[in-house]
Amino acid sequence: DAGVTQSPTHLIKTRGQQVTLRCSPKSGHDTVSWYQQALGQGPQFIFQYYEEEERQRGNFPDRFSGHQFPNYSSELNVNALLLGDSALYLCASSSESYEQYFGPGTRLTVT
Amino acid sequence: ELKVEQNPLFLSMQEGKNYTIYCNYSTTSDRLYWYRQDPGKSLESLFVLLSNGAVKQEGRLMASLDTKARLSTLHITAAVHDLSATYFCAVDPYNTNAGKSTFGDGTTLTVKP
Numbered sequence: 001d002a003g004v005t006q007s008p009t010h011l012i013k014t015r016g017q018q019v020t021l022r023c024s025p026k027s028g029h030d031t032v033s034w035y036q037q038a039l040g041q042g043p044q045f046i047f048q049y050y051e052e053e054e055r056q057r058g059n060f061p062d063r064f065s066g067h068q069f070p071n072y073s074s075e076l077n078v079n080a081l082l083l084g085d086s087a088l089y090l091c092a093s094s095s096e097s098y099e100q101y102f103g104p105g106t107r108l109t110v111t
Numbered sequence: 112e113l114k115v116e117q118n119p120l121f122l123s124m125q126e127g128k129n130y131t132i133y134c135n136y137s138t139t140s141d142r143l144y145w146y147r148q149d150p151g152k153s154l155e156s157l158f159v160l161l162s163n164g165a166v167k168q169e170g171r172l173m174a175s176l177d178t179k180a181r182l183s184t185l186h187i188t189a190a191v192h193d194l195s196a197t198y199f200c201a202v203d204p205y206n207t208n209a210g211k212s213t214f215g216d217g218t219t220l221t222v223k224p
Binding site: 031033043045050055056088090092096098100101102103105 | 214
């Protein structure tokens with residue numbers, strides 16, 4: 001079991017650009033949540049996908065969007081990047097149970 | 112709005128000593144998590160607490176939950192250097208599916224010889 005995987009590991013982008021991050025959930029999991037973790041802070045919930053629909057959303061602007069595919073993998077898209085979007089982006093997967101498993105994260109740097 | 116507060120935010124301990132990290136949350140919840148994070152790494156799940164009075168132990172770490180007081184504690188017994196890391200508590204809103212967690216700001220633990 002590969003667990004939760006994310007790609008890429010690191011990414012450097014320029015202000016105003018767009019970025020796509022990818023996540024494959026743990027085998028048997030059908031729900032994917034995305035979190036943003038700025039340096040020195042706790043993760044913040046961005047949104048959650050289930051059955052290819054956005055089920056819940058945190059306090060993030062519409063520049064942050066996502067998608068879930070039929071195989072349960074997910075993408076996070078961020079448009080019009082700002083310096084403040086620099087962070088570690090974490091994907092977590094879960095199923096009907098109460099536990100969520102986190103991937104290794106994607107470190108995004110916006111210059 | 113659910114808010115989660117941890118204290119202390121920074122903790123420097125000597126090896127062999129005991130200490131407790133506190134996690135308070137603002138609204139009713141039926142699910143609380145503790146995670147460990149090493150520098151530059153992702154989150155490692157330590158405990159999931161689901162009911163009032165729940166207590167879980169793994170090695171030198173023990174977590175407990177008091178849902179009436181909206182308080183969880185993570186107790187460290189006889190600290191060793193390998194426990195140096197940042198510890199987060201996280202809470203899910205009541206009666207929701209796992210995965211919409213609100214995190215505290217973390218407690219950075221340094222264990223010195």
